[in-house]
Amino acid sequence: MRTEDWISAGTLEQLKSDGAKVIKGGIAVFAHEDGAAAVDNRCPHLGFPLHLGSLCDGILTCHWHHARFDVCSGGTLDPWADDALAHDVKIENGEVWVNADSRQTMSIEKLNQRLREGLEQNIGIVIAKAVVGLIEAGVSEDEIARIGILYGTSQSDGWGSGLTILAAMRNVLPKLDKQGRILALYHGLVHVARAGAGRAPRRLLGPLPSAGTSAERLADWYRSCVEVRDSQGAEKVLLTAIASGSSPDRLAEMMLVAVTDHFYLDGGHTFDFHNKAFETLEAIGPDAAQFILAALTPLMRNPSRSEEQHHWQSPVDLVAPLKRAFERLPRDNSPSQAAVLDSPFDEGAFVERLLGDKPLATIQLLSDALQGGIAPARLARLIALAAAERIARFHTQNDFGDWLAVLHTFTYAHAVHERLLRSQEPLLYRALFYGAIAIYHDRFLNVPRAPKPKQDEYKAGIAEAPTDDLLSLLDRRQQVEEAAGWVAAYLDSGRDHAPLLNTLGHCLLREDAEFHSFQMYEAAVAEYDHWRALEGTEALAGRAANTMLIACTRYLAAHAPTAREMPHTARIAWRLHRGERLFESE
Structure with a gap:
């Protein structure tokens, strides 16, 4: 090693007398047994000066949050603290010399590992430091989000608010500066970690044995499972469709047709969560389809169905008119040639109608617009x-x-x-x-x-x-x-x-x-x-x-x-x- 790579820390005798000292480069040097040890003076947890800590039996303890480190290797006993950066030490003629460069470097592989550990243990500071390190190392934001998505979809409760936040924040990254992008990913990942805390890993059920079942029949089976709230059967059918090579677009239509078979499931959350899952799938690639999409099936266990709720039936019965309107939906992707609106479509008037208090007229107007070929x-x-x-x-x-x-x-x-x-699947028009x-129900607000x-x-x-x-x-x-x-x-x-x-x-x-x-x-x-x-x-x-x-x-x-x-x-x-x-x- 070059002479200029080493920094003098004074005599070993004086170091033993002082116990610890800080030398050039912000390195803390400690008298340890018959020699010396050195680590970066900033506690890797939150930066408190380690030379103000205590060393006992080779364990260096930071006095701020009591993070503990092996003073020789820098390794931490506390997973929330990260390892301290250790430096090589040599003693020549009674003088202590410390190498200016630490032994460890925080590689991308190590940062990815720390991010996974932060998610698994629900430790926000570990997640934050991993995100910052990965962004500064030039790792793509989608790769960082992917780690969180795959972790979140492996938890027993499936797709929920945490994954939705992460998916939403991934979508808005182009609108944000660097600090904003770090914060967006950090928020999303922390919410994924919180949602998974204390949950057992989720094991996929696996597809049905291959028997050449058509995509149409699988879609029918999926709808039947959802109809009776059989989320496990729905998962097996879904995984079978994925294994048979169904495209993400075809899978989206299969799943969302089942979601729209009943009215406004769980106040709209069920449809919204499905959309976020498919947007995420578009971003991180179809190889993650089984993990992401199977995480949606628990949503179908017992969602509220709005046609069963009082305010959809009284004082105005909206259920029967909607079912009649659904019967008039186009049966294919081409507009009806028989029904034409009486006048050119007025977007402003349409919005005002939606904001009004005549829901039956709104249903009719929307039905006429679809029949008339409005996209x-x-x-x-x-x-x-x-x-x-x-x-x-x-x-x-x-x-x-x-x-x-x-x-x-x-x-x-x-x-x-x-x-x-x-999508141009007519059943989704419901x-x-x-x-x-x-929107009508929100009118009094x-x-x-x-x-x-x-x-x-x-x-x-x-x-x-x-x-x-x-x-x-x-x-x-x-x-x-x-x-x-x-x-x-x-x-x-x-x-x-x-x-x-x-x-x-x-x-x-x-x-x-x-x-x-x-x-x-x-x-x-x-x-x-x-x-x-x-x-x-x-x-x-x-x-x-x-x-x-x-x-x-x-x-x-x-x-x-x-x-x-x-x-x-x-x-x-x-x-x-x-x-x-x-x-x-x-």
């Missing part, structure tokens, strides 16, 4: 807009918990829109009707309607205002209307929307946000993109895109601020990775 995905986009309008005009005098009612309808409508952009009726955003007080300086001003607004509670006014003024100013989308992401990610806030941001951003792509061709496009962001802003403002513990942990992990001194050592 189902177009109708789904308008239903999502109407659902977003409910949030944009949600009055804060409502019970706070009612934010969830309008949120559920919107995220369901968004999921239906995404699926119908990918999902449009469920969304329209859910807009009585009275919240006023339009008061943007005048922000217009004067909005052209130069930093987007961090929005973050400052959300440092205080009850800033729903103020934040909406600020965003409306920004949108009308002609400024680039990309910084606003990033800032809205940070409005979410700097909080200890709950499940529905993640859903809100992801769905709003996706629907915003769909409408922005139509500007210049659709009259509603500009207003609709703005509505998505105003609705998102109001929802996030209503749920902020929080304690912000999770993002604080992520910031500590990033600072540790960058070598910052979180605690002074002198």
Whole structure:
């Protein structure tokens, strides 16, 4: 080794007298038995100076959280702490020399292992440090998300809120800066870890023996299993369809037709979770199909079926009219030539009808639109807009918990829109009707309607205002209307929307946000993109895109601020990775 690779730590005699010292490069050197040992002075847990700890029988203990390390190897006895970086030591002529370079390096393989361990043991700081390290090492975000998805889908409860958050955050990564992307992945992975904590691993049942069963028959079997809430039979049929080579699109139609056989299952969550699973499958590849899709079958054990609920039957019976409308659905993918709308399709009027209080007329209008050849995905986009309008005009005098009612309808409508952009299966059109009726059921939450955003007080300086001003607004509670006014003024100013989308992401990610806030941001951003792509061709496009962001802003403002513990942990992990001194050592 070169002489310049070694740093003098003084005499061994003096080190024994002092017990420990810190030398150049932030290395802690300890008198140990008849010689010396050296480790990086920053505790790998949270950065506390290790030379202030105690060494006994070869175990170095950090006095902050009592993490313990083998002083010779740096290995930790506590899985939440990570290994300390150990340095080689030699003694020549009574003088202690320490190698400037540590023995270990944190390889990508080791970081992947630590991420899996953090997930399995539900340790947020370990997950945060692994995410930071992998991002800084240039590992793709999809590879990081894949580890979380495969872990989450291996747990006994199957697909739930944790996996949905991770899937949603993977979708919004292009809208975020580097810090935002780290936070998004960290939040998603931590929620996956929490959902899996204490759960036994989930073992797949396996497919049926190969007998050349047709895809059509497998689809019928799957629907029959779901009908009687036989989730195990549904899993075996699903795995058989995967083993027989069914494409992800064919599998999506098979599963979602079964989901829509009954009305608005579990308040829309069942359809929404299925959509997120298939979006994830698109992102990380079909080789993960059996793990991701089998995780959905537990959702079919006992979902609530809205046709059995009182408010879908009384005071207005909506069940029978919907079933009659379903009988009129197109039987193939081509529009009916016999039924033509009396006048050109008016998108604005359609949205107003959805927001009205005449559900039977809404059912008829939607049925006529499908019969007349209006694209189902177009109708789904308008239903999502109407659902977003409910949030944009949600009055804060409502019970706070009612934010969830309008949120559920919107995220369901968004999921239906995404699926119908990918599928032309007529039976999935039933999902449009469920969304329209859910919007009708939310009508009293807009009585009275919240006023339009008061943007005048922000217009004067909005052209130069930093987007961090929005973050400052959300440092205080009850800033729903103020934040909406600020965003409306920004949108009308002609400024680039990309910084606003990033800032809205940070409005979410700097909080200890709950499940529905993640859903809100992801769905709003996706629907915003769909409408922005139509500007210049659709009259509603500009207003609709703005509505998505105003609705998102109001929802996030209503749920902020929080304690912000999770993002604080992520910031500590990033600072540790960058070598910052979180605690002074002198």
